[in-house]
Amino acid sequence: NERLHVEVLSSSKMSLLHPKENLGYVIINLADVVTNRRINEKYNLIDSRNGQIQIELQWKTS
Known part of the structure; x- marks a missing residue:
């Protein structure tokens, strides 16, 4: 039961003054x-008030 853990961080142009903040995460079942x-889904971020992320993944065999 493999899972993909995706963390979402804020970006900052002034990284020294404003460090990146963890906005939340999602866990996707690779099965x-x-x-x-493939999947193309919107996920609600865990540990976030109302954050959301859209992720598209495709499985290709060689």
Whole structure:
């Protein structure tokens, strides 16, 4: 049962004055990607008030 853990961080042009902040994370079950050959989903960020991320993954065999 493999999973992909994706963390979302804020970006800052002034990284010394304003360090990057963790905005949340999502966990994606890779079996869903393999079974469907791809996903293109919006996920609500865990540990976030209302953060959301859209992720597209594609499974290609060689």
